[in-house]
Every structure is written in C-alpha cells, then in structure tokens.
Amino acid sequence: MAYPTDLKYTKEHEWIRVEGDTGTIGITDFAQQQLGDVVYVELPAVGASITVGQVFGTIESVKAVSELFAPVTGEVVATNGDLKDRPDQVNSKPHESWMVKVKLANPGDVASLMDTAAYEALIAK
Numbered sequence: 001m002a003y004p005t006d007l008k009y010t011k012e013h014e015w016i017r018v019e020g021d022t023g024t025i026g027i028t029d030f031a032q033q034q035l036g037d038v039v040y041v042e043l044p045a046v047g048a049s050i051t052v053g054q055v056f057g058t059i060e061s062v063k064a065v066s067e068l069f070a071p072v073t074g075e076v077v078a079t080n081g082d083l084k085d086r087p088d089q090v091n092s093k094p095h096e097s098w099m100v101k102v103k104l105a106n107p108g109d110v111a112s113l114m115d116t117a118a119y120e121a122l123i124a125k
Contacts, residue, residue: 003028004116009071009113009116009118014026024102038088039061040060043099052073072105080097
C-alpha cells in the first residue's frame with residue numbers, strides 16, 4: 001500500500017492530518033493489518049484533553065485490545081461516531097476512517113512526527 005503523503009505518522013502507527021490548528025487522527029494500514037478485524041473502538045469525549053505520547057483510547061479486534069497513542073497534545077473537538085456502529089471501517093479505509101479531531105495545543109508537536117518515507121522505512125524492518 002502507498003501511504004498518503006499529506007499525513008504524519010507515529011512509531012505506534014497512528015497518523016495525523018493537520019489543517020490549520022486542527023489535527024485529524026487515525027491508525028495506519030499497517031496497524032489495522034496487525035490487529036485483524038476491528039470490532040470496537042473506544043474514544044475520548046468531545047472536550048477531553050489528550051497529551052502527546054499518552055493513551056487516548058483503545059481499539060479492539062478479534063485478536064487483541066490495543067491502546068491508541070496521541071501524536072499531539074490538544075482538545076478533542078470531534079469524534080467519529082460512525083465507528084461505534086461500523087468499527088470495521090478502520091479495516092477497509094484506514095487512512096480515511098478518522099477517530100478524533102483535535103485542536104492543537106502545540107503545533108510544534110507535529111514536527112517530531114515521521115513523514116511518509118520515514119514511516120515506510122520503519123514498517124519495512
């Protein structure tokens with residue numbers, strides 16, 4: 001799979017798309033492949049604060065429950081309610097099926113994330 005070049009990536013396999021002062025967060029195709037069939041996603045409430053590197057939710061598959069790690073610090077301004085009824089969207093469209101949108105507290109957080117080439121090199125190991 002070719003990874004979108006307009007995203008930044010974490011070593012924990014989350015992605016973020018930044019538009020203005022808002023970041024949209026999801027998990028990568030690599031992550032969903034490792035998880036298998038996703039059956040449940042637990043996300044924070046709108047208004048919650050998330051902190052870079054800290055757990056902000058969980059994703060459950062038929063194989064395991066995994067933690068979701070925040071790529072940035074900020075306030076949750078939206079959650080993808082569609083994932084409550086259709087968590088399998090993460091498997092079919094991982095780079096389109098966002099989980100949360102965050103108002104960035106520190107836009108500089110994004111500078112420490114990987115670009116597409118660096119992420120592809122990481123998962124090739």
